[in-house]
Amino acid sequence: MGTQNKTGWERNNRMIFDEIVMNYDKIRWGYPDELFADVIRYSGPGKGKKALEIGAGTGKATAPFLDSGYVVTAVEISKNMTEFLLEKFKEYNNFNVITSTFEDVSLDDENFDLIYAATSFHWVDAEIGCPKVFRLLKKGGVFALFRGNPVPAQGEEIYEEIQTVYEKYYYSYYVSKERPVRKSKDDFLKPSEICKRFGFDCLERYGFSQVTTKLYDASRTYSADEYIELLDTFSDHRSLPVDLRVALYEGIKKVILKHGGHHKVDYVFQLYMGRKP
Numbered sequence: 001m002g003t004q005n006k007t008g009w010e011r012n013n014r015m016i017f018d019e020i021v022m023n024y025d026k027i028r029w030g031y032p033d034e035l036f037a038d039v040i041r042y043s044g045p046g047k048g049k050k051a052l053e054i055g056a057g058t059g060k061a062t063a064p065f066l067d068s069g070y071v072v073t074a075v076e077i078s079k080n081m082t083e084f085l086l087e088k089f090k091e092y093n094n095f096n097v098i099t100s101t102f103e104d105v106s107l108d109d110e111n112f113d114l115i116y117a118a119t120s121f122h123w124v125d126a127e128i129g130c131p132k133v134f135r136l137l138k139k140g141g142v143f144a145l146f147r148g149n150p151v152p153a154q155g156e157e158i159y160e161e162i163q164t165v166y167e168k169y170y171y172s173y174y175v176s177k178e179r180p181v182r183k184s185k186d187d188f189l190k191p192s193e194i195c196k197r198f199g200f201d202c203l204e205r206y207g208f209s210q211v212t213t214k215l216y217d218a219s220r221t222y223s224a225d226e227y228i229e230l231l232d233t234f235s236d237h238r239s240l241p242v243d244l245r246v247a248l249y250e251g252i253k254k255v256i257l258k259h260g261g262h263h264k265v266d267y268v269f270q271l272y273m274g275r276k277p
Contacts, residue, residue: 007177008236014123016235017057018078025058025084027229029148031118032216035271036064039116042212042273043142046070049113052136054102054129055120057081059088061146066092070114073098075105103128109135119147126200134207137276143208144273145198148218149188151266152180158259165251169244174236188270189213197270208274216269224256227263 017024040046047069056062056074058081065072071094076082082099089095098105102124115133117124133143153159163179171177187193194213195201203211222230228249231237237245256263 006239007174008234008239009122011123011125013235013239014055014077016238017233018080020233020238021058021078021080021084023229024233025060027226028058028060028233029218029220029267030060031146031148032218032269033064035146035214035216035269036061038214038271039114039142039144039146039273040064040068042275043114043144046114050111051114051116052107052112054115054117054133055123056085056097057118057120059085061116061118062089062095065114065116066095070094072096073107073112075100075102077101102132107136110138112136112141113138114142114144116142116144116146121145122147122197122199124199126198130200130203130206134276139276141276142273143203143276144271146269146271147197148267148269149197151268152182153266154180154182158255158263161255161258162252162263165248165255169248169251170237170240173240173244183268185215185268188215188268194270194272198272203272203274207276209277211272211274213273214271216271217266218269219264219266221262221264224253224261224263227256227265228253 045068046065049070051065051070051072053062053072053074056076062072062074066089074085074095074097076085076097076099079099082097085097115137121129137143183193191201231249231252237248240248
């Protein structure tokens with residue numbers, strides 16, 4: 001039986017990632033080098049500066065800031081992710097992790113030059129998180145949010161066949177969810193899209209100034225098995241009943257194998273930044 005109300009992205013599902021650390025690190029996308037360069041350019045050289053990463057996961061967005069000289073404190077809810085991070089970055093003496101939600105973590109106000117979140121801030125209650133970020137930042141400090149968004153390849157045969165599988169096994173459960181819609185670059189800059197991707201619509205509303213947005217294009221080609229591994233790192237997919245999830249994955253894999261065994265996915269990465277006056 002389907003559900004009218006659930007989306008699979010409910011806040012309590014953020015603990016799902018504790019179960020899939022190794023696969024998450026293996027298969028989840030990284031971020032464009034240009035994006036990191038733009039954040040560091042906007043924030044200023046990292047040497048001697050303090051950065052806070054919200055929801056660090058397995059550190060997909062951590063190394064560029066460590067390498068730039070920032071002293072990085074990561075806040076990560078998952079104990080298994082925390083252990084992974086400590087091992088991954090054990091050679092760095094400018095890195096530490098606190099196991100906590102961002103809402104609950106206790107940190108000193110006006111202590112950070114940069115606070116950033118990579119495909120994680122949608123898990124935070126923005127009405128708590130945004131004012132807290134503002135308090136924690138020093139004057140002139142930067143709040144940077146970024147994430148990757150798969151672009152629906154509407155009209156392409158492989159994509160449409162995969163969507164047919166979704167109709168049978170995914171949307172029969174999440175019956176009220178909207179279908180993916182291909183968007184223009186301008187659409188990603190709209191407040192409605194900022195809200196959809198980050199959980200709030202306007203940095204200025206929380207006191208930030210010099211707000212800027214930038215988009216980056218990227219693509220990745222997955223084998224059939226890799227694509228299923230990727231899907232299994234999404235909370236909405238992992239929240240499906242087991243029989244539907246297995247059938248969904250088997251159906252998608254069958255489609256990809258039918259089309260040569262590989263599936264190319266285009267991404268638009270959003271960078272959204274503001275500064276504390």
